[in-house]
Amino acid sequence: xxxxxxxxxxxxxxxxxxxxxxxxxxxxxxxxxxxxxxxxxxxxxxxxxxxxxxxxxxxxxxxxxxxxxxxxxxxxxxxxxxxxxxxxxxxxxxxxxxxxxxxxxxxxxxxxxxxxxxxxxxxxxxxxxxxxxxxxxxxxxxxxxxxxxxxxxxxxxxxxxxxxxxxxxxxxxxxxxxxxxxxxx
Amino acid sequence: xxxxxxxxxxxxxxxxxxxxxxxxxxxxxxxxxxxxxxxxxxxxxxxxxxxxxxxxxxxxxxxxxxxxxxxxxxxxxxxxxxxxxxxxx
Numbered sequence: 001x002x003x004x005x006x007x008x009x010x011x012x013x014x015x016x017x018x019x020x021x022x023x024x025x026x027x028x029x030x031x032x033x034x035x036x037x038x039x040x041x042x043x044x045x046x047x048x049x050x051x052x053x054x055x056x057x058x059x060x061x062x063x064x065x066x067x068x069x070x071x072x073x074x075x076x077x078x079x080x081x082x083x084x085x086x087x088x089x090x091x092x093x094x095x096x097x098x099x100x101x102x103x104x105x106x107x108x109x110x111x112x113x114x115x116x117x118x119x120x121x122x123x124x125x126x127x128x129x130x131x132x133x134x135x136x137x138x139x140x141x142x143x144x145x146x147x148x149x150x151x152x153x154x155x156x157x158x159x160x161x162x163x164x165x166x167x168x169x170x171x172x173x174x175x176x177x178x179x180x181x182x183x184x185x
Numbered sequence: 186x187x188x189x190x191x192x193x194x195x196x197x198x199x200x201x202x203x204x205x206x207x208x209x210x211x212x213x214x215x216x217x218x219x220x221x222x223x224x225x226x227x228x229x230x231x232x233x234x235x236x237x238x239x240x241x242x243x244x245x246x247x248x249x250x251x252x253x254x255x256x257x258x259x260x261x262x263x264x265x266x267x268x269x270x271x272x273x274x
Contacts, residue, residue, distance in 0.1 A: 014269050025261050029253050043257050047264055054268055122246040140212060141247035147214055166208050172243060 013057050020065035021053050027120045028069055034116035035077050045080065049073040070117060121179045125172040133168035136161055199226060203233050211240055 011019075028049060032042035052072050053060075060068055126137060139150040140161070147165075151158045196204070203226045209215050210223045227234045 017265070017269075022262075022265060025258060025265070026253060029258060029261060033251070033253070039254060039257060043260065046261055050261070050265060050268060051272075054272055118242070119246050119249055122243060123250060126247070126250070137247065141244055142250050144248075147209075147212070162209065165212075169208065169240060169243060173239060176243070 013054075016057050016060070016062070017054060020060065020062065021050065021057070021069065024066050024069050027066060027124065028073055030120045030123060031070060031073060031116040032077075034119060035074075041080075045073065045077055048076045048080070052076060118176075118181060121176055121181060122172065124179075125175040128175060129168055129171060133164050133171065136164045137168050137172075140165055196232075200230060200233055203227070203230075204236070207233075207237060207240065211237065211244055 025046070028046050029042060032045040032049075033039065036042045036045055049069065049072050052075075053069060056072070126134060129137065135154060136150055139145045139153060140147070145153070147158045147161050151161045154161065203223055206215055206219060206223060210220060215223065227237050
């Protein structure tokens, strides 16, 4: 007995790729940059991920494309690290020791899972802000300017900088919570 | 949080005061006595501590923000355009 085809399965694979994968290129590249810490390696990693995603697109159900792609990307990165250090495959004890002693943090779980994905979501939330809110976040949080410097640059009172900053952060936080990032113990 | 405040979903006065200056505190824009007061409250009050941590995570992440290299993204887009041809060849 064969399972009935899902509606996503009926769509042309190239169309599915354009629809689900291409809009995530930016996020994939950001996460790859964080994982590899090197622009050229990041591009290779995204290309590797794109090839794998293309070959698997007929099995993708169309839900959560970002999570699906980032899982492929992380697996591709783990394979790349293993290819560079084949000894990791041979001896499980050695693998563990290397893992524990490794000064390259790219394999540590918090770096593989939390930071790059969180950063990518934060970047997304930043891009979604209206221009006047984004401007204060760029000056204060990214540029490290004081309220007074930001106010001078924008030609608005310090109080306006503070209220825009507050509202901008509130919006970003709401978006992060909708994306599943909660600070709840 | 006191029972009355919980029932009426009201934050205690101290939490409200801290909430007012929390953003400025995280940005290092409050004077030393205020910073000490806020810091002590965040240690003692779990709700405000979590609230502060959430905003701190956001601020730290923004500090790492880098615009992606537009040339790299353009190359990746061309890679996507050629991918179907390569894979089907």
